[in-house]
Amino acid sequence: MATENYKLLKKESLPALFDKLTASGKTIYAPVKKGDKTEFDVVTKYSNDINDEYIQTVQSLKETVFPKVEKLFDYKSDKTDTSIQEVDFSKFPQNVLWGLHPCDAAAFRPLDATFRWDYDDKYFLTRIKLTTVVGLSCSKHDDYCFCSSVDISPASGDGSDILLTKNKAGDYLVEIITEKGQEVYDMAKELFGEISDDKESYITDVPKKFELSELNKNLDGSFEAPYWLAQSMRCIGCGACAYVCPTCTCFDLQDEGSANKGSRIKCWDSCGFGHFTLHTSGHNPRETQSQRWRQRILHKFSYMPDRIKVFGCVGCGRCSRACPVDMNLSEHLTKIMEVPKHE
Amino acid sequence: MNEFEPKVVAFVCNWCTYAGADLTGTSRIKYAPNVKIIRFPCTGRIDFMLILKAFAKGADGIIISGCHPNDCHYTSGNFHAKRRWMVFRTMLDFLGVDVNRITFSWVSAAEGARWAEIVNSTVDAIKKLGPYDNYRNMVNQETEVNNG
């Protein structure tokens, strides 16, 4: 518990700040109350519907850098010539993602690692360069959260350009983390003050359910383990977990149009679908749900850290909340930890 | 004056309505040229998706026509089709699709004049309803650069 110096953003300054951001051409996504849920939505002005005390939304904001439906290019073909029309990258929007929790902010790291893995994905990289993240630390959590188990703290600024922490007065302690964050501050200096306060006192404690490095070691050699079948029995093989996950990046490419003109589209897909790995030959290396469930876990907690040095999970808990049959991820991981390590 | 000329797609069965349309032609009966006729072996073969695809590709109106009940070349294809259309029409109406843009009819191989009447009245009705912009706007979504 330590009192430190922070910049201060008073709640009553938010309307002016949002107006400045909108006026500068930025599109703001903020967590908005919808009934008894909170979901991210585009806002042009600040309003009292913006919720700074939500635990988690159903959908993540990965769609701002990895859209659900993204046109890659158009094509035109006549008797003699085929041509491709690229999308206009200069039209991609400048986005401010307001009020993301530290887990969501941290999710940009595995997204970045994946989209730079074997080639640089221009669509993702252009969008993320235009994105400013204003994070919001967590004052509460629920049973589904497990950020601390994947080495992310509910107070972490990793992945945020600015991190806000709500204090007892309802104002925000401000930490400027990156140059982009500094730009936002510089644009609206007069709205920020100074304050000494104890940030830690406002942060919720998310108990660790397992030790991440040990989980990673435990999964080594677990390919033939019998628990994959038992764990995956109730999984119905939909794509809900992959779609709400802020780090999942599986996609499909579809050509839509006619022989003469059309477009190539990238759209979301899920490794949980039965035909995800179906080959043209008819062979399917992952033809059972247990193989697909194993793939999901190993990909996020074993293959990704081993190959691209980043874990594919930020502990936000969305997958478990969205799952129609309660395939609680952290519960399954904890159970795996209870099994003696396989050689 | 640029009057709106609707595009109408007709899904017809080979043995009755298509033959009927042939008779319209050989009888030298003039009828609206807005219709594109697609020949099927039987109305029972008409998948409901074809109707959706026709709207998606730019049709403003649709005609579906086959043999009269008990006259189906394959005995019962049109009975199956009838049930399918009864359900599909309910579905479309429930979703707010304009079912007035779809004409269903039984036209036999001898009813050349009647085919002309069906086409003409359908085209007139669609002219009044205007182009099917609602559906087309829904389809054109995919060509917009999607910003998440």
Place this chain on the structure above:
Amino acid sequence: MDKLRQKTKELLSNNEVQIVVGYEEGTAGKARPAFISSPDQADTLIYDDRCIHNLAVYLTQHKLPGNTKIAVVASFPVMKSIITLASEKQLDENFIRVIGISKDNNIIEFKDFADIERYINQQDLTFTPEEQALIEKIDAMSMEERWAYWQNEFSRCFKCYACRSACPMCYCTLCITDFNQPQWVSVPSHKQGNFEWHINRAMHLAGRCIGCDECSRACPLDLPINLLTKKLSMDIQKQFGYSAGQSLTEPYALSTYKPDDKETFIR
């Protein structure tokens, strides 16, 4: 619950079945499906108002070796699903035991599927006032309002197919959305893709849906897509006198016809 656990222990100890599919405690006070493979696990089984998942979906998933005998805890919707699946020849009666749960939470030991069919037809099979009200609300809208309503709902859909995966009647090993020669149903979750998917789903379930509402419950975005299939179920019952889940032998409404089916719109 005690009787259920007792029955489970009995069935497993006698090796009459190898797996019992029921419900257990889940996260945050919810129930979830459970697969019990030994008598000592039987005490984790629960049954109460939270147990609403349609377990019949597991009967066609074939996750276990083909000769595995399964017992399934069957609420009323699950019973209807089982009869519908059986009428489509998807289930082998010799490998499935059904432990029914009556409205007053007693277990019913069904001898065979014909037994279940008899039980179902003794219950009130009309649509509830709540169900009718939901449909009437949409029927009362104008055509433009209906279009706007569904376009708005479908715009939220992201094609996760939870609705398809959770429905016991969606058991096709190659779904129409997987057909890519041609790509009949547009894949991306833009408005056209979503519209085509939901119409296909509703039409392929027309006359087969028993109204468990699992599709809507499974949907992570709470889309009211159960209303689509429910509307068609109501319509098919009115027009053809057929309802799914009530007969092992009556053919499915769209695979048959009556010469005097009455329509009002064919010229």
